[in-house]
Amino acid sequence: MELNLLYMIFFVPLILILPVISLLKGAYPHSVIAAGILTVIFMVLVGPATAGMTKVIRCFVLEKHTFIWHDFWKGFKGNFKTASIVGFIDCIILLSALSSISFYPALADHFNTKALYIPMVITLSLALVIIIMNFYIFPMMVATTLKAKNLFKNSLALAFVAIKQNFITFGIIIVTLALMYVFRLYVLSVFMLLVPFFPAAFLCLVACFNCYPVIQKYVINPYYTSIGEVNPELVDETLDDTERIFEDMGGKEKPIEQRKKGKGKRIT
Numbered sequence: 001m002e003l004n005l006l007y008m009i010f011f012v013p014l015i016l017i018l019p020v021i022s023l024l025k026g027a028y029p030h031s032v033i034a035a036g037i038l039t040v041i042f043m044v045l046v047g048p049a050t051a052g053m054t055k056v057i058r059c060f061v062l063e064k065h066t067f068i069w070h071d072f073w074k075g076f077k078g079n080f081k082t083a084s085i086v087g088f089i090d091c092i093i094l095l096s097a098l099s100s101i102s103f104y105p106a107l108a109d110h111f112n113t114k115a116l117y118i119p120m121v122i123t124l125s126l127a128l129v130i131i132i133m134n135f136y137i138f139p140m141m142v143a144t145t146l147k148a149k150n151l152f153k154n155s156l157a158l159a160f161v162a163i164k165q166n167f168i169t170f171g172i173i174i175v176t177l178a179l180m181y182v183f184r185l186y187v188l189s190v191f192m193l194l195v196p197f198f199p200a201a202f203l204c205l206v207a208c209f210n211c212y213p214v215i216q217k218y219v220i221n222p223y224y225t226s227i228g229e230v231n232p233e234l235v236d237e238t239l240d241d242t243e244r245i246f247e248d249m250g251g252k253e254k255p256i257e258q259r260k261k262g263k264g265k266r267i268t
Contacts, residue, residue: 051142056068093127
């Protein structure tokens with residue numbers, strides 16, 4: 001809940017768009033410019049904010065201690081450039097997908113042809129692939145030092161390799177968002193109460209929990225294998241007594257022999 005609240009701070013520019021337009025209703029160019037600036041600010045900051053949230057959630061998944069405030073900002077600043085690019089692209093793809101749902105059917109009715117539904121299907125399919133790629137881009141971003149090119153390449157490959165994990169994750173996301181939409185329509189007070197504390201961090205946790213093991217298997221573990229080391233994220237609890245570094249010697253100590261007391265020399 002604390003992490004979700006921290007993440008939602010970066011949605012303030014998006015929330016302010018409607019009030020700003022209403023406030024500057026008489027000055028049309030100024031309202032459009034102000035709304036555009038707020039939109040761009042959100043599109044630039046949402047990626048780094050997601051990277052910061054993912055860094056904290058990754059520690060949760062690995063059952064490692066984390067300082068939410070410190071690690072969030074560490075992930076935010078440490079991945080700002082790459083995360084801004086990813087977040088900006090995500091926003092454009094999402095806006096394109098939402099626009100295609102209303103644009104292409106209207107165009108198809110106007111020209112009386114169903115062929116114009118094909119671009120809509122292509123756009124929605126591309127948006128789906130991009131969404132699934134995000135299950136892997138941000139966890140890899142905060143866990144590795146891969147460049148942006150390799151992040152996109154690996155996430156695209158994993159989007160088709162781990163079909164089961166992707167299907168489960170996407171299904172949970174759809175159900176959660178549908179539930180939030182129902183609250184928005186029929187119980188607005190519950191929706192307003194939940195938004196600051198619940199959906200974003202929970203969905204990030206679901207994505208990391210299901211998909212980070214896939215990243216370990218196909219990206220992180222092979223790297224450590226290639227250099228002859230074991231992934232430090234993995235904890236092997238199957239070691240037998242012959243493989244342990246330390247051994248409990250309790251009960252095997254020899255008794256301490258009592259030394260005879262003698263006259264010692266004093267140094268003055």
